[in-house]
Amino acid sequence: MFEEGLRLKSQFGAGNIYDFSLGNPNLPPPDRFHQVLRDTVSSCGANGHCYMPQSGFPQVCGAVAGYLTREQGVALTAGEVIMTCGAAGALNVIFKALLDPGDEVLTPSPCFAEYPFYADNHGGVLRTAPTRPDFTLDLAALAAAVTAKTKVLLINSPNNPTGQVYSEASLLALGELLRSKSRDLGRTIFLVSDEPYRKIVYDGTTVPSIFKAYQQSIVATSYSKDLSIAGERIGFAAVHPQARYKAEIMGAMALAIRILGFVNAPALMQRVVAELQGASVDVQAYKRKRDLLCSGLSEAGYEFRVPDGAFYLFPRAPIEDDVAFVRELQQERILTVPGSGFGAPGHIRIAYCVDDQTIVDALPGFRRVMDKLRPKEEE
């Protein structure tokens, strides 16, 4: 995607390509990020860039634990946190630690297109169960998809690609389901919550605590979107303080981060994010982009659910073949991603972490393609 976007931009000029294909945050980091980065570079000393314990600098893990205690409403300590190379790094470390060959990772669909790889990397298999038509959790579908091999239930809220935020009631019900299934199967099913968009939410939406819903849970996240530093690869995994096998999981993750070749999360950025707990980019700016896009696409006849969080819109394609629809949009120099990549054919993903002007300029193209392809039965 990235490379295809660059190719088209070099062919037509960057200003003539409307690139909605990538979740690459375009807002600047908060001002404090730059100040903290400068201060950390000055203060971290000659040996500040060396190896540290695999889990990260203890004081950094402690700062994260302190913040998580407030965010999740469950008291954490440094020993329950491992700093990672972003959320993608965290998920790979978690899966390496938890999965045995053939173990299944179950996730609601649509889901992030890389999840199947993350499970497969470590001998696991990704299984999906559909969400409801509004992309909320379908507990019955998840329950039906649990098998004797299910080791992990993976959720992502706010969701990529749908922007859906799962309600507290649905998470509590999910916790109940996992307790019951674990009991029936005589093995622990872990809940892994991939939540890098937790702070990117709109209209007073809050993202409920995972740790309050289920004890056998692990949070994986990054500072990529909070701070617009996706290229720096910094995030963490945190294990519920009352999780069964907690010590074994922490030990297995410390081994996994080493042998997978990460070794540890980047030293300088660990120190930087420790000072920026709770900070985030200007979420109102993403809300403005969302509203601009939703209002324009709605007028053009697109159908979608207005997202509660993240910076993705996931409208229905007006034709069955979403790949063909994405190709039509490309003719207007608009880059989007087919929903089939997320396990949801018949949709497209529009990443609206772009300049407002890109949205304004792309809307006529979005409209022309809709006018061309929309079923004409109402005429």
Added chain:
Amino acid sequence: MFEEGLRLKSQFGAGNIYDFSLGNPNLPPPDRFHQVLRDTVSSCGANGHCYMPQSGFPQVCGAVAGYLTREQGVALTAGEVIMTCGAAGALNVIFKALLDPGDEVLTPSPCFAEYPFYADNHGGVLRTAPTRPDFTLDLAALAAAVTAKTKVLLINSPNNPTGQVYSEASLLALGELLRSKSRDLGRTIFLVSDEPYRKIVYDGTTVPSIFKAYQQSIVATSYSKDLSIAGERIGFAAVHPQARYKAEIMGAMALAIRILGFVNAPALMQRVVAELQGASVDVQAYKRKRDLLCSGLSEAGYEFRVPDGAFYLFPRAPIEDDVAFVRELQQERILTVPGSGFGAPGHIRIAYCVDDQTIVDALPGFRRVMDKLRPKEEE
């Protein structure tokens, strides 16, 4: 190791533990590193921390290619370089790209203790063939160990744990062996050269070019030791410009870095190392430590080969059981690593990337243990 060292240090006080267990560079980075880091932080702009192409910033890959062209004596371009999270990240990306289930990675032994994991992570199996008693390449042993499943021959020079640097003649002979075996087997055997210690060499030693020895080769390395920034996780892989399947390998590595969860090498450090091509810590300081240690241990009756590079000494243990010997040294609060972890029982690894004073202070303890355990036949 790291955690055990910290535990003992907290028990006895850091100044009372002689920790030779870790390859954690203790020299400060070159002065220019700090200046370049400050300048890069100032100049890289609000969006300088975002995603970039998976292989890294094109200008960074270009800077690396320019330097490698001089170092390897073979002309490289940016498209042959992928920036990685250190050499460990590079090796995992390379193995993910190259290995099919059951493929074998063959390496001379003793070897870095993590290699078996790196192969296993991606469905491969590490096989070893012994080096000669002086730790030089034993071509006949390697030839005998090649099987129909050998996909990669992996070398590490200067070597961890032995400090051996393979000669140009032995590398040319290795290239000839691999060409001949590839022809016989009807499949390409790739030579992967893990060379993070390339710049840490003594007494006029030079590390010969891999690319000149064999076209089907990939270099993996990091700036961890050159610049004493091991915690920042920055390195690269570079594919020989005339390698067969070069485009496929580069594409597979760009996919691998993404799906393994690295996504890309840390953005800020990419820009920093681009400005520091060829820079290194004060190698003479490591030489001084090597000489101090070798002279003291030799007087105490230790037997070893004086290393040409890296910052490891790999002496023989005076008793057969190297783990027991390491435990005896621990009684003197001296931390080392048993050779059996590197596939060479009967040896220990001493990482001398420590303060000179640590070496001076530890020598009496090294002597006492040798006096206690050395066979007494000469009396």
